[in-house]
Amino acid sequence: MLSLGQVVLGVTDVQRAAEFWRRALGHELLEGGFGGCATVLAPPGGAPGTRLALQISITPAPAHPRSHLDLHVADRAEQTAEVDRLVGLGAQRVDWDGYPDDPDFVVLADPDGNLFCVVDLGHPAR
Template sequence: MLRIGSVVMGVGDVARASAFWMRALDYVPREEPEDDWVVLVPAAGSGPQLSLGLSETPVQEYPRVHLDLYAGDAADQAAEVERLLALGARRVDWHDYPEDADFVVLADTEGNRFCVIDTGHS
């Protein structure tokens, strides 16, 4: 049986991206990072890996694959969005927000889009 081993993201600066995602998710390198590749794992144990590989392709404005980061409720979501912004993320002007959106679209330090989801949203 197959299982997802790692989510892989292309980045222009592996060191900068890994610094952001390690602080954002409390992850650590699985082994010594290379200049063009690092695999990050949860510091506290099991969970999905995040692999960052050097890429020269441009960031997609509307990526087909992205990360959804789950927050507990609206207050948790707001606090996490502010924390991620302080780490270097930026807000994305997303014109496709539904009227009662449970998600906020951000971009990491490399421009990769991801969402912070209010999982308490009904």
């Protein structure tokens, strides 16, 4: 039976990406990798959660990717604090052309240009 094993992200600098995502998510580097990938970050202490594998990509990150990571926060204040923290770690704000009138998300790019969102789960449903 299949199960979702991990999310794999293409990057140009594995060390830089591992440091950014380790600090962003509070994950730890798995010694020896996992699931065919050499660089894998996992929740600390074997806690349940999504693993993030990093591998070299020779193509640039697309401007409008078909898939991306959503990072969840409880409310607007936490969203603002986390966006500021992530920018401090090396993420960049993205001038996203698809924001609705009252967005519940902020689009950022990691140091490799991979887009991800910080989503306010306390925002009223649309």
